[in-house]
Amino acid sequence: MTALTRFPRFFVTSPSPCPYLPGRQERKIFTELSGPHAGELNDALGRIGFRRSQSVAYRPSCVGCNACLSVRVVASEFRPNATQRKLIRRHGDLEITACRPWATEEQFQLLRNYLASRHPGGGMTQMDESDYSDMVEQSPVGTYVIEYREPAERGGALVAACITDQQADGLSMIYSFFDADNAERPGLGNLVIMDHIVRARNAGLPYVYLGYWVKGSARMAYKTRYQPMEVLGPSGWRRLEAEDAAAAPARMPVRELA
Template identity: 75%
Template sequence: MTAQFRFPRFFVTSPSPCPYLPGRQERKVFTELNGPHAGELNDALGRIGFRRSQSVAYRPSCAGCSACVSVRVVAADFKPNASQRKLLKRNADLEVTACNPWATEEQFALLRRYLSARHPSGGMTMMDDGDYADMVEQSPVNSVVVEYREPSTNGRPGRLVGACLTDQQADGLSMIYSFFIADEEARPGLGNFIIMDHILRARAAGLAYVYLGYWVKGSARMAYKTRYRPLEVLGPNGWTLLTDESASYSPPVHPVEHALALSGELA
C-alpha cells in the first residue's frame, strides 16, 4: 500500500449556489483517484460518504449546512412493498445487461432525452458526446453501464429505455448516475425499477449495500430515496438505520470534515 493511498491530498472547491436548497451555497472537498490503489481508496472513501465523478472522489463540505446525508440500502434485508412488487412485475420483461464502461451514441441520445424531460435547466444539458464519454470511460475503478432494453425481436436488440453508470465497490454497488425515458413514452416507475434491480443484483452478488448518493432534507427531488428500506444514513456515529421518525431530522455536521481539518489535509 503506497503512501499516496494512505495519505491522499484533499482540496476544497469555492462556494457556488446549491442545486438543492434555494438560497444556500455548496462547497465540496475532493481528492483524485489514480494509481494502482484507486479502487481501494474509492472503497474506503465511499464508506465515509464520498462519491465518485470520473477520477475524483468528493463529498459536500458546506459552511453552516449539513443537509446532504449519504444513504445506502441494506440489500439482504430489502423487502419491496406492494407498489414496488407491481413495478418489478411490470418491468420483468426488460432485458438487463451489465456492459463495459464504453459510451455509445444510443446511450448519449437517451441521456439527452432524459435531461430534456427531467432537468431542462440543469448544468448537464450542456454536455456533448465527448463529455458523456469522459463521464463513462474515465473510471479508475471497476465500473459498468447497466442497460435496460425492451424485449429483442427477430434477433435485434430492443430499444434502450434506461441505463445506469454503476461502480462495484468492495461492500456494494454505487449508483453513480441513472437515466431513462422520462417523457410521454415513459414506462411508469422505471427509475424506481432501476434502483430495485440494483438492490437485487447486489443481493445476488453477495454485496451488502447499494449506495444511492446523498439524501437532501427539504429537497423534493431527493425524497424518493427514503422509499427503499432498510436505509442507512451516515452520521457522526457512523451508519445507522433511518426510521420514519428520523426521516425529517437535521443531521449534525459530518465528522470527516473535522478530521480532515485537524490533520491538515485540507488544501
C-alpha cells in the same frame, strides 16, 4: 499500500449556489483517484461518504449546512412493497445487461432526452458527446453501464441505463437516466434501483449506495422508499428512521471561512 493511497491530498472547491436548497451555498472536498490502488482508496472513501465522478472522489463540505447525507440500502433485508412488486412485474420483460464502461451514441441520446425532461436548465444539459464519454470511460475503478432494453421482439430500444461502480461492500449507483416520457414504462428510475438491490444481494454485497439524500429537497425524497436504509452521521452509519425522513434540513450557525 502506497503513501498516495494512505495519505491522499484533498482540495476544497469555491462556494457556489446549492442546486437542492434555495438560498444556500455548496462546497465540496475532493481528491484524485489514480494509480494501482485507486479502487482501494475509492472503497475506503465510499465508506465515509465520498462519491466518485470520473477520476475524482468528493463529498459535500458546506459552511453552515449538513443537509446532504450519504445513504445506502441494506440489500439483504430489502423487501419490496406491493407497489414495488407491481412495478417489477410490469417491467419483467426488459432485457438487462451489464456492459463494459464504453459510451455509445444511443446512451447519450437517452441521457439528453432525460435531462431535457427532468432537469431542464441544469448544468449537465450542456454536456456534449465527448463530455459523456469522459463521464463513462474515465473510471479508475471497476465500473459498468447497466442497460435496460425493450425485448428484441419490440425493437430492443434502450429505455434506461445506470453507470455503476462495484465496490468491496456494495454497488454504487453513480448516475442513472431513463426514458422519463414513456407512458408504457412508468417508474423506470425506481426499477433501476430495485434491480441494483437484487444484483447486490445475488453477488453477496451488503449495500447499494444511492449517493446523497438531501433533507428538505423534494427531488431527493424518493430515496427513502427503499428500506431498510442506513444514513451516515457524525457517529457512523445508522438506520434511517421514519422521523428522520420527515425532519427539516439540518443547519448549523453560519460562520465565515478563515
